[in-house]
Amino acid sequence: MTRITRAVIPAAGLGTRFLPMTRSMPKEMLPVGRKPVIQYVVEMAVDAGITECLIITGRGKRAVEDYFDRSDIAENEENARLDALIDRLDIYFVRQKSPRGLWDALRYAEPFASGEPFVVLLGDTFTRPSCLPPLIEAYQRHRVSAIAVQPVPEELLDRYGVVEATPCGRGELRITDLVEKPDPRKAPSNLAVLGAYLLTPSIFPALARTRPGRNGEIQLTDALREAAEAGRLVGVVASGRRYDIGEPMSWLLANIELGLADPKTREAVQGLLEELGAGKGGALLQDRSPLIR
Ligand code: UTP
Numbered sequence: 001m002t003r004i005t006r007a008v009i010p011a012a013g014l015g016t017r018f019l020p021m022t023r024s025m026p027k028e029m030l031p032v033g034r035k036p037v038i039q040y041v042v043e044m045a046v047d048a049g050i051t052e053c054l055i056i057t058g059r060g061k062r063a064v065e066d067y068f069d070r071s072d073i074a075e076n077e078e079n080a081r082l083d084a085l086i087d088r089l090d091i092y093f094v095r096q097k098s099p100r101g102l103w104d105a106l107r108y109a110e111p112f113a114s115g116e117p118f119v120v121l122l123g124d125t126f127t128r129p130s131c132l133p134p135l136i137e138a139y140q141r142h143r144v145s146a147i148a149v150q151p152v153p154e155e156l157l158d159r160y161g162v163v164e165a166t167p168c169g170r171g172e173l174r175i176t177d178l179v180e181k182p183d184p185r186k187a188p189s190n191l192a193v194l195g196a197y198l199l200t201p202s203i204f205p206a207l208a209r210t211r212p213g214r215n216g217e218i219q220l221t222d223a224l225r226e227a228a229e230a231g232r233l234v235g236v237v238a239s240g241r242r243y244d245i246g247e248p249m250s251w252l253l254a255n256i257e258l259g260l261a262d263p264k265t266r267e268a269v270q271g272l273l274e275e276l277g278a279g280k281g282g283a284l285l286q287d288r289s290p291l292i293r
Contacts, residue, residue, distance in 0.1 A: 011123030
């Protein structure tokens with residue numbers, strides 16, 4: 001069994017959806033509860049057995065690099081926990097010369113991957129529970145690239161990469177095609193690409209060959225289509241909640257939701273919601289789609 005030990009975390013994007021905050025701070029450092037979003041992402045990786053992380057940064061992202069230095073101020077419990085997390089990892093950084101897109105960021109990971117399969121997690125997005133263990137299991141079973149997908153309401157499909165796929169058991173799918181931001185009426189399914197990937201090194205030549213697709217943009221989806229057409233791409237239907245923190249509404253809701261989940265803050269947040277919404281807070285959260293945008 002191949003152990004998956006490497007994770008690539010692209011964190012060089014401009015964060016235009018979160019302007020003006022991102023004029024002077026990386027969106028990956030936005031706090032969710034008591035930690036920046038990128039810490040949730042790194043924790044997901046470490047919990048799944050990752051021991052080496054490559055974080056792709058760029059202009060204005062130095063705070064991300066500084067965050068993962070040890071600080072050794074042990075009196076603070078959360079701080080000590082982060083130091084312990086850092087001790088379990090080798091962390092590398094590479095700078096993307098210009099934020100041309102996720103596909104371009106991933107090209108910088110080729111030397112790090114060293115010809116082995118690796119995980120990709122977006123620096124501003126995490127799932128709870130983690131979608132990583134089923135993704136790694138799918139790779140071990142099929143020995144091909146695996147991507148996490150999740151059902152999305154039809155009217156939101158034009159915001160995502162959407163897969164054409166047939167079920168192959170255990171919540172897994174054989175992906176035959178991917179379409180970026182489809183017209184919802186013509187979408188091949190309601191399953192959207194979530195932003196967590198287990199990729200084999202064959203992605204690198206595919207990325208080099210990829211040319212602009214829809215809207216004149218190059219998308220990772222276009223490179224993945226090559227694997228899909230060759231029958232070498234599986235999907236894993238993720239059951240957890242996805243938090244895309246790069247989107248202000250999603251960030252706000254994630255803070256409320258994690259505030260309710262944290263025993264240290266639950267009572268205060270619950271109390272505030274009840275006071276403000278006359279007890280409607282819980283229902284409001286449950287009514288939302290599993291993909292927060
Ligand atoms: P996004 O598409 O959410 O990032 O990419 P973005 O371009 O910053 O988003 P806008 O500007 O709000 O629309 C998902 C992840 O990929 C990284 C981002 O930092 C984010 O963590 N990324 C994106 C890169 O590393 N490089 C890029 O060129 C683009």
